[in-house]
Amino acid sequence: MQATALGARLQRPALHRLGTFIYLRPWLVLALLLGPPLLWMVVIYLGSLASLVVQSFYFLDPFTGQVIRKLTLSTYADLLTPANLEIFQRTALMAAAVSIAAAILAFPWAYYMARYASRRAKAALYLAVLLPLWSSYLVRVYAWRLILAKEGIVTWFLGALHLEGVLDAVLRLPVIGGPSLSVSFLGMFIVFVYVWLPYMILPIQAALERVPKSLLEASGDLGARPGRTFRHVTLPLALPGVLAGSIFTFSLTLGDFVVPYSLGNSSYFIGQAVLSFTGTAFNIPLAAAFTVVPMVIMGFYLIGARELGAFEAL
Amino acid sequence: MTEPPAPAIRLDHVSRSFGEVTAVDNVSLDILDGEFFTLLGPSGSGKTTCLRIIAGFDQPDAGRVLLHGADVTQLPPYEREVNTVFQDYALFPHMEVGANIAYGLMIRSVAKPERVRRVAEMLDLVRMPGLESRRPSQLSGGQRQRVALARALILHPRVLLLDEPLGALDLKLRQQMQVELKAIQQQVGITFIYVTHDQEEALTMSDRVAVFNVGRVIQIGSPAELYEHPASPFVAGFVGVSNLISGELAQRITGSAETFSVRPEKISLQAVEQPSPDGHVSVKGSVRDVVYLGVHTRYLIELEGGGDLTVVEQNRDTTSMDVMSARGRQVRLVWDPKHNRRVSDGGGAALDPAG
Numbered sequence: 238m239q240a241t242a243l244g245a246r247l248q249r250p251a252l253h254r255l256g257t258f259i260y261l262r263p264w265l266v267l268a269l270l271l272g273p274p275l276l277w278m279v280v281i282y283l284g285s286l287a288s289l290v291v292q293s294f295y296f297l298d299p300f301t302g303q304v305i306r307k308l309t310l311s312t313y314a315d316l317l318t319p320a321n322l323e324i325f326q327r328t329a330l331m332a333a334a335v336s337i338a339a340a341i342l343a344f345p346w347a348y349y350m351a352r353y354a355s356r357r358a359k360a361a362l363y364l365a366v367l368l369p370l371w372s373s374y375l376v377r378v379y380a381w382r383l384i385l386a387k388e389g390i391v392t393w394f395l396g397a398l399h400l401e402g403v404l405d406a407v408l409r410l411p412v413i414g415g416p417s418l419s420v421s422f423l424g425m426f427i428v429f430v431y432v433w434l435p436y437m438i439l440p441i442q443a444a445l446e447r448v449p450k451s452l453l454e455a456s457g458d459l460g461a462r463p464g465r466t467f468r469h470v471t472l473p474l475a476l477p478g479v480l481a482g483s484i485f486t487f488s489l490t491l492g493d494f495v496v497p498y499s500l501g502n503s504s505y506f507i508g509q510a511v512l513s514f515t516g517t518a519f520n521i522p523l524a525a526a527f528t529v530v531p532m533v534i535m536g537f538y539l540i541g542a543r544e545l546g547a548f549e550a551l
Numbered sequence: 552m553t554e555p556p557a558p559a560i561r562l563d564h565v566s567r568s569f570g571e572v573t574a575v576d577n578v579s580l581d582i583l584d585g586e587f588f589t590l591l592g593p594s595g596s597g598k599t600t601c602l603r604i605i606a607g608f609d610q611p612d613a614g615r616v617l618l619h620g621a622d623v624t625q626l627p628p629y630e631r632e633v634n635t636v637f638q639d640y641a642l643f644p645h646m647e648v649g650a651n652i653a654y655g656l657m658i659r660s661v662a663k664p665e666r667v668r669r670v671a672e673m674l675d676l677v678r679m680p681g682l683e684s685r686r687p688s689q690l691s692g693g694q695r696q697r698v699a700l701a702r703a704l705i706l707h708p709r710v711l712l713l714d715e716p717l718g719a720l721d722l723k724l725r726q727q728m729q730v731e732l733k734a735i736q737q738q739v740g741i742t743f744i745y746v747t748h749d750q751e752e753a754l755t756m757s758d759r760v761a762v763f764n765v766g767r768v769i770q771i772g773s774p775a776e777l778y779e780h781p782a783s784p785f786v787a788g789f790v791g792v793s794n795l796i797s798g799e800l801a802q803r804i805t806g807s808a809e810t811f812s813v814r815p816e817k818i819s820l821q822a823v824e825q826p827s828p829d830g831h832v833s834v835k836g837s838v839r840d841v842v843y844l845g846v847h848t849r850y851l852i853e854l855e856g857g858g859d860l861t862v863v864e865q866n867r868d869t870t871s872m873d874v875m876s877a878r879g880r881q882v883r884l885v886w887d888p889k890h891n892r893r894v895s896d897g898g899g900a901a902l903d904p905a906g
Contacts, residue, residue: 454608455641457628459655459706469654473645 286532293525304521312522316530321510328507329534331422332490335429336437336483342430343437343482344475350438351445366435374432378499381428385418385500392417415502425500432496433489437482444478445471480542487538491531507531557620559584559710559742560605565614567600574600575611576766582710582744584619587736589745591753592763593789598746601763602712605744607631619709634703635712639719640695642687648674648698649683655706673701676735693724700735710742717752729755750790754778762786778814780892787812787894794818794860795894804832810894815863817890820850820882827885834884836860838877848874852884860884 259265294308296315350362369377384390395404408414408421415421448471456466494508505513507527514524558581567575575597582588590598603609605616607628616624623631634655642651650657652673653666661669674680677697687695696716703711713732717725733756736743747753753760754774761771762785770782781787784795797810805811827833839859840851848869850862862884866874 449639449641451637451639451641452643454606454628455635455637455643455702456654457608458606458633458635459702460629460658461654462629465658469658470643 289525289528292522293529295522295525297520297522302519312526315523316526321527324505324507324510325530325534327504328491328531331426331429331506332487332534334426335433335490336486338426338430339434339437339486340441340479340483343434343441344479347438347442347445347475347478348471350442351448352450366438369432370435375495377432378428378495381424381431382419382499385424385427387417387419389419419500420502422501425496428496428500429486429490429493433486436485436489437479440481440485441475441478444475444481448474484535484539488531488535491534492528556584557617558582559586559619560744561615561617561620562601562605563615563617565601565604565611565616567597567604567609567611573766575604577614578766578768579614580761580768580771582742585740585742587733587743587745587756587758589747589753589757589760590763591747591750591760591790593748595765596763597766598748598763599714602635602714602744602746605710606633606635606712632708633710633712634706634708635714636696636699636703636716638714638716640687640699640716642695642698642702644687646687647683648679648685648687648690651687651698652683652702652705654702659706669705670701673705676704676738677701678731692720693728696720696728700732704735704739707739708741710744711736713743713745715746715748717747725752726755732756754790760790762789764789781812781894784810784812784894787892792861792863793894796858796860800834800854800856800858804834804888805891812892812894813860813886813890815849815861818860818862818884818886820852820862820864820877821885823881823883825883827883830888831885832888832891834860836882836884838880838882841874841878843871843874850874850877852882854884 259269291308292304293312294310295304295306296309296311297303298305346362346366350359354362386392392401392404395401404418407423408417410423413421413423413426415424418424418427452470452474453466456470457463461469492508492511494506494512497506497509501509507530511524511527514520514527560580560582562578562580565575565578566573574595578597578601590601592598600609604611607623607626607630611624614624615622618631618633643654646654649667649670652670656666656669670683671680674682677700679694679697679701682690682694687698690698699716716732717728720728729752732743736756745753745756754777757774759771759773760777762769762777764785770777770786772780777786777790781790781793784793787793787795792815793812794815795810795812796804798808801811802808821827823835834854836852836854838850839853842849842851843866845866847863847865850864852860852862854860
């Protein structure tokens with residue numbers, strides 16, 4: 238009896254037997270599934286990050302223009318000049334302002350999507366969020382440059398409303414102002430918020446979606462008015478989503494060079510500095526050190542977020 | 552002449568529709584102060600919508616909700632002196648057990664030492680002392696249930712609403728919690744309004760039960776009244792198992808073709824050749840199916856001349872071998888006609904022994 242059963246088993250197609258072999262070994266399934274992405278993450282992604290960090294400890298011989306492959310801190314000494322520190326500060330402040338503005342704009346949108354929208358409306362809203370991502374980011378940034386230009390639609394519209402004075406007053410403001418919206422930090426800020434907004438809306442919406450309606454009802458049931466329910470229940474539970482979104486907006490702003498290049502004045506942002514050191518100056522160690530800075534800033538940002546309890550609800 | 556005290560809750564001709572579906576259809580009921588009142592019905596019968604209307608999560612299309620005589624129909628939940636235990640417990644996952652229970656006090660700006668003291672008191676009441684610093688995710692289903700109860704009771708509401716709170720628990724725990732809930736209700740002395748689809752649960756705990764079907768209240772009464780005098784075939788079938796007898800057989804037994812019901816445990820089985828006791832109803836049939844349930848056995852009997860009856864007998868002297876061998880056997884069903892209940896006229900009155 239047993240021999241026949243075994244015989245029948247052996248006669249099954251090879252593929253079939255391979256399937257059974259794998260099924261009975263869960264670790265093998267795991268290895269097969271996780272192998273390629275792990276290879277990608279560890280070798281290619283983390284590997285290149287490590288090489289970046291290592292290169293930031295090399296230095297450029299100022300006379301020969303050769304990269305000296307010896308570990309030293311001299312590149313970091315070059316990095317931490319007052320002019321560069323100003324670039325870090327400028328970029329970090331812009332990234333923070335963009336993240337905060339994006340969060341404030343995204344929250345009501347995400348809240349409406351998660352709580353009130355019908356299935357149809359939700360699909361339409363998803364499309365509205367994702368549609369801009371279908372077109373080239375470069376094209377959209379240049380479109381904004383035209384919109385914000387002195388001869389652009391914003392100036393025209395405010396002129397038609399006889400509000401040119403307001404625009405001029407805003408542009409006369411120190412730091413954020415400039416000759417026109419298309420050459421000012423304010424214009425840059427507007428464009429940054431626009432291009433990164435989808436990356437803020439989607440995680441917040443996902444986080445709000447996971448908050449059961451009964452929690453909000455329970456809060457109201459226990460005497461909390463809507464404002465307090467929002468503060469004590471909705472917001473803490475949505476915070477991981479806001480944080481995830483802000484990681485996107487913050488880090489994307491830190492590393493971007495297209496928007497500062499298109500809408501900025503002569504003040505550099507980190508992305509532009511990296512571009513100029515790799516391209517024009519060919520100072521790879523300094524460019525690498527510049528790239529390490531946003532990573533460090535992000536590290537501090539995450540530690541700060543943890544201290545604020547942003548991961549409590551995870 | 553003094554006015555009788557206002558009921559804890561009065562639903563006054565309350566209706567609520569969702570699109571085409573009428574969830575609650577002109578429901579009126581009074582729930583007395585201190586009562587354990589159950590809304591019982593199958594899913595979609597409107598019992599949960601009624602509860603949500605009382606809590607204020609849902610507004611009725613028509614009708615009024617009165618809380619101790621005051622019209623609260625237009626008040627939001629946070630202005631009603633009722634609290635709710637949710638079906639999914641709705642514990643705040645980002646707060647510890649202590650903070651969950653103290654939530655209502657925190658909202659009312661009660662001082663911290665007072666909150667700590669009352670939370671400890673509540674945890675004692677639900678028999679979970681010292682678990683303030685646990686996270687809801689670290690608790691078992693039964694413990695979450697108790698925390699939800701403590702959180703709702705800490706505000707001393709005038710009425711506590713419970714929406715199928717034991718639905719997610721296993722049978723043993725459910726039975727234990729039923730007894731505990733009833734004890735806690737008696738201890739704190741406030742009105743409990745309890746929603747369930749489980750008739751046994753309703754009979755175990757309630758002072759009175761309202762049976763719901765398709766958005767209407769079919770019958771209100773004590774568990775014994777509902778069981779012994781069901782007002783309609785629906786109640787007879789939903790509360791306990793009922794045997795409905797109608798037509799020719801009813802004519803022969805009661806002298807009237809009107810439908811009547813007889814509970815399975817009132818019927819006894821005996822051998823066909825054995826004579827039936829005087830004045831008892833006697834019907835012949837054959838055993839079609841036997842379900843051995845340990846404490847008792849359920850027989851499905853096919854009656855001579857058509858129709859099925861369920862009969863339940865205790866396994867006092869019989870073993871599983873005995874009862875299983877009964878399948879296919881010819882038997883005589885015997886019961887006292889005083890157990891015949893008329894169910895079609897809505898009265899649930901006992902039938903006069905006839906014929």
